[in-house]
Amino acid sequence: MKTITIFITMLTVLVFNVNGQNTDVKSLLDNQKTRTEIFNAIAEDHQLMMDFMQVAKENEHGAMMMRNTENHQMKKIESKESGMMHKNDEHQMMEMMKDNPEMMQKMMGNMMEMCKKDTVMRNQMINMMTEHPEMMKMCMQKMKEKGTMDPDGKMMNTKEKSNHDNHDH
16 A cells, blocks of 8 residues: 555656656757657647647738738739739849840750750740741741751751851861
8 A cells, every 4th residue: 555655656746747847949949850740740730720820920920921922822823814924023024134144044045955855845935936926037047147057947956067067168
């Protein structure tokens, strides 16, 4: 009987001691694995997520981030609905390209590389070119000047181009 009383007393002290420990939240969140587990637990539990969203709305930084996310999503929806960028965004991009031609060249080069690898993007590019015949004409003229296209409008590969260059001299 005395042993049972001691055991219950020790168990009670242990329970109070464990519950009385103050967990350092910062140290828990510093650990990437623990932080990910906490985030996943919140995201997977509807009530926890609702509580988190409420706390975020009441926090100045959280509210600002939520507003920015909502604005960004609205712009995406508007952009998809209209099928084009806002005039202001388009104007800013054009100005940026005028001010930085190296960046524009890099963007165009990256776009061409993506078109080589992605048939969907390639088809979109072809459709854009056919919708702007004057741009296509200018591109073809430039290709003829550079010798990547023969005067008949046929593309030349590098072997044909080098043979063509050798015959000219």
